[in-house]
Amino acid sequence: MKKTVDKKNKEIALVGNPNTGKTTIFNALTGLRHSTANYPGVTVEKKTGSMRLPGGEDISVLDLPGAYSLLPRSLDEEVVHDVLLGIRGDTPPPDLVLVVLDAGNLERNLYLATQVLETGIPVILVLNMWDMARQKGVEVDLQKLEKRTGVPCVTTVGMEREGIAKLQQAIALTLADPAEGSGRFSVEPFLPGLLKTELDKIVVLIEGRLKNRPQAAFGEALRILSDRSFRSPFFGDMKTGDLLRVEALSVRASLKQNGIDWTSVEPECRYAAVDHLCEEVIRRMPQKTVPFSEKLDRILTHRVWGLVAFVGVMGIIFQSIFSWAKIPMDLLSRIIEKLGDFAQALLPAGPLESLVVDGIIAGVGNVVVFLPQIFLLFFFIALFEDTGYMARAVFVLDKLMKKVGLNGKAFLPLLSSFACTVPGILATRTIEDRNDRLATILVAPLMSCSARLPVYTLLIAAFIPAVPVFHVFHLQGLTLLGLYLLSIGTGLGVASLFRKTFLKGNRMPFVFELPPYRIPHLKTVFGTMWDRAKEFITRAGSIIFLLSILLWFCVSYPKSPSAEARFVAERQQATATLSGEALQARLGEIEHSKKDLQIRSSYAGSLGKIIEPAIRPLGFNWEIGIGIVASFAARELLISTLAIVHHVQTEGEGMTAGLVAALQKDRSPETGKLSYTPLVALSLMVFYVLACQCFSTFAIVKRETGSWGWMFFMIFYMTALAWSASFIVFQGGRLLGFE
Amino acid sequence: MPEIKRTLDQLKAGESGVVLGYEGEEDLHYRLKELGLVKGTSVLVKRLAPLGDPMEIILRGYSLSIRKQDAAKILVRKNEETL
Structure with missing residues (x-):
């Protein structure tokens, strides 16, 4: 260097x-x-x-x-x-x-x-x-x-x-x-004579600050004159800022007196100069045929076909994220699992093995598993940007988004958030207006991301009866649909509320160019996709990875040496007295009691106990509390946490079925009543729809808004929303006579 | 023949006009002026979005999408013979 x-x-x-x-x-x-x-x-x-x-x-x-x-x-x-x-x-x-x-x-x-x-x-x-x-x-x-x-x-x-x-x-x-x-x-020759002399009063004030480029002072003075909101950094200058403001106001007043509209003098004169230049250098040939782009627009922005095309295109994106991406995602998670097994076999049992398998490999896994979705999503976004369709999608949808105070450009970030909030929030960068963008960022985590889906699936399978409704629908399917509608409805409602209150108004009119369509250039498309995915991997990935290790620590420590010793003794006793299948079963039992005790006495377990009074009114016991704490690394961890605390075999295909059975049977030790009822499950699902339980989201909101304040605001409002909604579901349900 | 002043949002698809100025004084108008919507500029309303808003206008050889609420602030003189 x-x-x-x-x-x-x-x-x-x-x-x-x-x-x-x-x-x-x-x-x-x-x-x-x-x-x-x-x-x-x-x-x-x-x-x-x-x-x-x-x-x-x-x-x-x-x-x-x-x-x-x-x-x-x-x-x-x-x-x-x-x-x-x-x-x-x-x-x-x-x-x-x-x-x-x-x-x-x-x-x-x-x-x-x-x-x-x-x-x-x-x-x-x-x-x-x-x-x-x-x-x-x-x-x-x-x-x-x-x-x-x-x-x-x-x-x-x-x-x-x-x-x-x-x-x-x-x-x-x-x-x-x-x-x-x-x-x-x-542009000077095109300015009114009076302006030129008046402008000098501003030029002398800023020339000193522009030591390197005194020529730049003229253009800057022109902008300072037109800058109604005093945004130029020169207004913030300690010595001359106030003086500059006074001078700008006096120049404006003097122009107004002479019938010159200072609010448009720069654009008008500059375009006059540009027009003068263009007249000399540009010639437009009349076009004989209707351009290809125009023909395409007649379909893609047509009153009927435009909407059909839009729904079709978004359908393909949605389909690709949820169904095509599933194959590589399953494959990746299996590879990571195998890698874990491999490391487990290689390393001696102990804290190092636990750190590598449950901390590092699982942590990397939490990031890698989302990559197929993210690559596909970024591929489609880059493709639509490159062909010019993106601007048409915004054009088609703007009116709907305007109804909730957002604009058409908010649609794609929100759609992306159904896969993962992090790329969704990264995609809000195309929204130029600050208030529009902030509102979109703040509601993006309400869109039900794919990490929530396993939680819904499990709880629905366990507690929602598989009965038909009106002969065509299915109660389980309707519940899932209801959860997604709750997510969308709340998101749009909250956006509308924010835009009417503290994020009111805009700095810019919502205008955007409709560029001609063009054939996508694959190198550009893949390049853009790769640049953005790389950003996800390096920025978000590193945070998710570190936090996964932190969470692993919270779930694994502190260790209790006396309990460890007891399990060792039990295992030895079992090996001495039993053999064959009975021994394997007993050893499995001991392993589970160990995991159970471990998580209950860990920092995460203590945290679950601490928050229990707060979640009791929602119908949640402290086991769920631990699951909620663990969810901050990845929401699907609720499932494995519940499996551990309920002594369910956590590996293989049988886990879900075993966990479903265990949850349905579990009774509260104090009251003897069932701990998990359909009402509790519903309350828990509503909580998962609305709560912001994701460290990566916190990190990306902090980075993209550039402020801790907005991050804490988001955590606060979403937690309050989730708590209140679950409270209403659970307590309201009880009042209506449900258990 | 007396000219009827109207605003840009009142033009229908296929109609064109010339910008006369702005209604009211707002900071937001400045960006529209920078994009070329200054006094004397010819604009053509190309089409409306499928849901009726925003509108696609053509000015200075390019296409711009503008919301009706913003177009309502732009005063225009409508060209009688539309192309």
Whole structure:
């Protein structure tokens, strides 16, 4: 590391609107040499890589998040703004910026490009998706564009790597001679004369802060003028912040007096400048045939067929997560089980064996088992994003989601949460508006994830009679359906409540682009899928793994030496007095009493006892309490915990049947009544639907909201909700005469 | 002929118009302006979503989905002869 300090690599950054293929250009330039992290303090992805120039020099490449404007409205845009202006301590401004433009949509894309040109950083304009633009009948006079903007312009087709070599040469040239990339373009001639003189009052206040790039002060002053919410970081400046605010208000007042609308002066003048430029450089050929994209849209956004297609597509995703993923998932869990057996045979019995088998291997297993679902889910998401269908799905569904205060982009994260909350919450990153996104994150854990399913299945099998209802339906099936409806209903209800109270209002109007459809590029699709899955494995996986070990410790310790000694004595006695099958049976019994005593005297057991008074009113005994504690590593652990405390053979196919029988028979030692009744089971299932018993979810909420506060709020509201609902079910049921 | 001012959400699928300005002053409008919906811009309502909202509009050569509630803030002059 020390060597690189004195000879720092030059750095270039990619900037562009969303949907310009910026990431494909980044990948084409850097190959596989890239890594992702977060910008310190914010949940914005920082993607960096490196490339070698034709001359042999290595430079680093930074892929900045997508942005529509340098007046930041989302965290993503804030990062772009701060990096380009050189006011982010952790990321110095780049030596060169590649502004990636959708060549078929230059007008809007040039809005941001002209803002970047005004910062004074050397720029290359990359006109990407050049092939699609030609298909659309858009022709661009490149020489004129270069002449008017003063910077090199390169056309590319990122996916085909077309134009990348030319781009690399342009980068090398411009880095060698930065004057090549300094633009001539300014919006200034299009501003009203009065504004130019008024703006100087703001420029002098911020110039000092922009030591490296005094040219950038003009554009920033224009944004400060229009920034109704005073979001520019310059307003937070200790010395000049207040002065700046006063000055901005006075400039606004003076413009208003002269009949200039300060709220639209920047966009209006900038678009006037862009239009002027486009008139010279763009020619649109009239199109003879209806484009393919339009034909497809006539079906996919049709009043009837659009809905049918949507339901069909979501059906395929759902089917794949729950049914296709099941085969590899079962296979994986069997492999992990075998691995456990293997380790058990290899290691001497004792704490080390227990740590490896029940802690490490089981912990890794909890992560790995979800991978097939996660890969499939991310594959479909990447596929729909790449083809352009995703925007149509949002378009079709927005009205329904709006009814509960969310937007169309919340649908996919919530659907993903039925598989696992963690990727669901990761998928909320596409929601730009802060309040929309927070509300979606906070209700995602209410969607009944697949880890809850084994719990429902067991309890339904044990306590819900298999009787037909109205001859067609089945009471067991209806119960399961009811649980899912409870999860969806509560989730949407809670979202609506949050959006009407403390997450009221929006920072942004809900608008999004409907890009033309295109044939998916499999390399991009798999690349995106892999990047996201890798994030799940490294970030969420490591947390799940560590917590699994912590939980193993809580379930296995403290050990009681006297009890251990007693079991050793019992085993010796059994071996001495019995033989054959009787011996095996006795040894099995002893093993189970040992496990039972162990879990009861462990930290988890004590915790189960401690929370017993709190869960009594819900109909739960302390054995269930232990199960609830164990569920925090993985909810399905409720089952194995109940199996251990009820002395059921925990291995093999017979476990569920054995546990069902044991639960149906178990009686409370104090009252002699049955401990588990259908009412208790119902109360327990409702509790599992609504409670947030998942450490990984806590961790991901903390990370994605960037705040402990929201995490604790989520835990609190979900626990309160689960407790109240179970209380109503159990106590209400008793009042109605059920046991 | 007197011009009737209307808002963008009142245009039907296939109708087009020119942006005249905004109703009220809201921070939210700024993003719409940055996306190109400024005074003098031509817009065409391409279609409505299957459930009637949002609407797909075409401006400056690209397609944008916008909710009717936001479109209701945009004043337009409707073009009489629709294409």
